[in-house]
Amino acid sequence: MMTEKKLVAKVNDKEITREDVLKFLNDMGPQMAMQFQSPEGIKRVIEEMVNQELLYKDAKDTNMEDEKAFKEVLEQTKTNLLKGYAFNKIVEDIKLEDEEVEDFFTHNKNLFAKEESIKASHILVESKEEADSILEKINDGMAFEDAAREFSTCPSKEAGGSLGEFGRGQMVPEFEQAAFAMEEESISSPVKTQFGYHIIKLDEKNEGKDVEYSEVKNEVEKQLLAKKQEEKYIEKISSLKEKYPVEIY
Numbered sequence: 001m002m003t004e005k006k007l008v009a010k011v012n013d014k015e016i017t018r019e020d021v022l023k024f025l026n027d028m029g030p031q032m033a034m035q036f037q038s039p040e041g042i043k044r045v046i047e048e049m050v051n052q053e054l055l056y057k058d059a060k061d062t063n064m065e066d067e068k069a070f071k072e073v074l075e076q077t078k079t080n081l082l083k084g085y086a087f088n089k090i091v092e093d094i095k096l097e098d099e100e101v102e103d104f105f106t107h108n109k110n111l112f113a114k115e116e117s118i119k120a121s122h123i124l125v126e127s128k129e130e131a132d133s134i135l136e137k138i139n140d141g142m143a144f145e146d147a148a149r150e151f152s153t154c155p156s157k158e159a160g161g162s163l164g165e166f167g168r169g170q171m172v173p174e175f176e177q178a179a180f181a182m183e184e185e186s187i188s189s190p191v192k193t194q195f196g197y198h199i200i201k202l203d204e205k206n207e208g209k210d211v212e213y214s215e216v217k218n219e220v221e222k223q224l225l226a227k228k229q230e231e232k233y234i235e236k237i238s239s240l241k242e243k244y245p246v247e248i249y
Contacts, residue, residue: 016053123151135189
């Protein structure tokens, strides 16, 4: 691991330490930072930090901060930051007790129940004749995924026709009705919708069910926290409307 305060570069009078590099990596977020964990990656990060410092010094020396366009950007940035800071000040003191989180779950179990869902794939073509011909090829031994890649007009063809997992209400009614009535690993006859004719393969069926509190505790906490934040935000806005005149046209 890098030792803090050890110098790794210097641009004019500006020192760049290993601590600065660690902070730079941390600000990237874990997924991006993982790409730069090797010695070569660290070297690239240091080079980029040097490049940015060069740009900064040139901007200062050429008085870019005095330019009207920069001042406008700076003011808008300050405005947006202050709005976010003000919101965080409103909600920063909100705390959740274990009892109220569990009580919220008890009275809102329907919000956390796992709804019925399926995983399905499809092949989409323009005519029933095309669909019938493809279905015949599948029945004769052609893999569904290969048929999707070769014949389907849907972008899902690149994934062998896979549409992933979805629940009710996410697909057009004709498609949904047919798909949810199927058995796992079965393949449908052509189904007509506004998009054309679909051959559907049901990959997996997941029945809806209630869940235990321990399974969804983190999600319950997030929902309750968001609810309390919204309530406090609305309360604050209501008081501010009494302080500052508002007219909406």
